[in-house]
Amino acid sequence: xxxxxxxxxxxxxxxxxxxxxxxxxxxxxxxxxxxxxxxxxxxxxxxxxxxxxxxxxxxxxxxxxxxxxxxxxxxxxxxxxxxxxxxxxxxxxxxxxxxxxxxxxxxxxxxxxxxxxxxxxxxxxxxxxxxxxxxxxxxxxxxxxxxxxxxxxxxxxxxxxxxxxxxxxxxxxxxxxxxxxxxxxxxxxxxxxxxxxxxxxxxxxxxxxxxxxxxxxxxxxxxxxxxxxxxxxxxxxxxxxxxxxxxxxxxxxxxxxxxxxxxxxxxxxxxxxxxxxxxxxxxxxxxxxxxxxxxxxxxxxxxxxxx
Amino acid sequence: xxxxxxxxxxxxxxxxxxxxxxxxxxxxxxxxxxxxxxxxxxxxxxxxxxxxxxxxxxxxxxxxxxxxxxxxxxxxxxxxxxxxxxxxxxxxxxxxxxxxxxxxxxxx
Numbered sequence: 001x002x003x004x005x006x007x008x009x010x011x012x013x014x015x016x017x018x019x020x021x022x023x024x025x026x027x028x029x030x031x032x033x034x035x036x037x038x039x040x041x042x043x044x045x046x047x048x049x050x051x052x053x054x055x056x057x058x059x060x061x062x063x064x065x066x067x068x069x070x071x072x073x074x075x076x077x078x079x080x081x082x083x084x085x086x087x088x089x090x091x092x093x094x095x096x097x098x099x100x101x102x103x104x105x106x107x108x109x110x111x112x113x114x115x116x117x118x119x120x121x122x123x124x125x126x127x128x129x130x131x132x133x134x135x136x137x138x139x140x141x142x143x144x145x146x147x148x149x150x151x152x153x154x155x156x157x158x159x160x161x162x163x164x165x166x167x168x169x170x171x172x173x174x175x176x177x178x179x180x181x182x183x184x185x186x187x188x189x190x191x192x193x194x195x196x197x198x199x200x201x202x203x204x205x206x207x208x209x210x211x212x213x214x215x216x217x218x219x220x221x222x223x224x225x226x227x228x229x230x231x232x233x234x235x236x237x238x239x240x241x242x243x244x245x246x247x248x249x250x251x252x253x254x255x256x257x258x259x260x261x262x263x264x265x266x267x268x269x270x271x272x273x274x275x276x277x278x279x280x281x282x283x284x285x286x287x288x289x290x291x292x293x294x295x296x297x298x299x300x301x302x303x304x305x306x307x
Numbered sequence: 308x309x310x311x312x313x314x315x316x317x318x319x320x321x322x323x324x325x326x327x328x329x330x331x332x333x334x335x336x337x338x339x340x341x342x343x344x345x346x347x348x349x350x351x352x353x354x355x356x357x358x359x360x361x362x363x364x365x366x367x368x369x370x371x372x373x374x375x376x377x378x379x380x381x382x383x384x385x386x387x388x389x390x391x392x393x394x395x396x397x398x399x400x401x402x403x404x405x406x407x408x409x410x411x412x413x414x415x
Contacts (some may be wrong), residue, residue, distance in 0.1 A: 034349075035342075035346055035401055035403075036345050036346075038341065038344070041341075042341030042344060043341045060344070097404065097405060127385055127399030127400070128382075133342065133382075135339070135341060136383055137381060137382045139339070210379075212381060233381065
């Protein structure tokens with residue numbers, strides 16, 4: 001079994017940028033991705049805050065560019081699913097769907113997936129009115145009424161995007177103000193098709209086998225009263241859950257499963273780094289993931305030099 | 308790269324899927340859907356891997372809206388497994404290859 005200098009797990013902005021930097025450093029690097037490279041950027045219709053792209057850039061184009069840029073410098077990408085990570089002395093053993101891979105250093109760029117509401121009806125109507133991706137599923141709701149849950153950047157962006165199709169979008173948020181950035185808050189406030197239901201929490205998503213989602217039941221957190229909102233779709237944008245199950249027990253994680261690191265992005269295992277949305281950090285953004293990918297690759301390079 | 312994946316439409320769905328002798332995995336997708344693109348190579352790999360055992364097909368929901376409407380599809384990618392013209396299993400979202408293989412395992 002040959003040993004690689006560096007194995008990067010995950011092919012979103014963090015992994016692909018780490019791959020670019022590692023390839024330019026001429027490290028013997030392999031990037032593992034279970035789907036095609038891109039990560040959550042692929043779910044983003046239009047990226048408005050990637051510095052330098054003044055007019056914005058589509059999520060598809062940006063992820064293609066990340067991939068092509070890393071490939072240009074010789075990064076090797078392999079399509080496998082990772083199931084575990086363990087140490088044998090200093091060596092890192094990565095278990096995959098196609099056997100084990102040994103590495104001197106590892107970067108975990110596992111990404112994250114949309115969190116679930118955890119209310120009755122959510123799983124039952126998944127794909128039948130319940131959605132976690134406005135860009136993907138918005139077109140199924142032309143001239144319909146939809147409810148969107150959340151109050152962060154993704155919720156504000158996606159609620160606005162959904163008004164291209166839906167005739168009405170209710171944005172349901174637990175608090176009495178959005179956490180989204182000011183530009184997005186203003187856009188939501190100015191959108192005549194969006195009505196924000198402040199200080200409301202979801203109780204259940206209800207519908208029928210025939211029609212899918214028909215209504216959501218909410219609780220007004222200020223008055224304690226319950227109310228129903230008739231709708232055809234329920235979109236969930238309440239944050240993300242890290243895709244870190246494959247390293248549970250191997251590296252230290254916070255209570256939500258985000259991977260803990262020091263300031264050089266090293267995890268509790270020496271020579272194992274974490275970058276991007278799977279890492280415990282304040283802000284999940286493409287530019288942050290990308291920056292962390294670069295830093296993790298450099299930290300890994302320094303670690304390899306010290307061996 | 309499309310290998311053994313069969314493209315089906317509203318017009319060919321009945322003959323190719325419902326009347327198929329083999330079980331059929333249908334990937335309902337669209338060009339504007341990121342996770343559909345993410346899962347596409349996995350679907351292609353499965354078509355090679357299950358050649359002769361499972362027919363693997365793709366249906367573009369923009370070009371063929373009638374069939375996804377009949378099956379109540381309102382999210383993509385949706386993978387539906389058909390056996391003897393009936394829905395045997397359904398998966399929504401860009402799930403991993405092993406997840407799909409588990410479902411295919413139950414089908415065979």
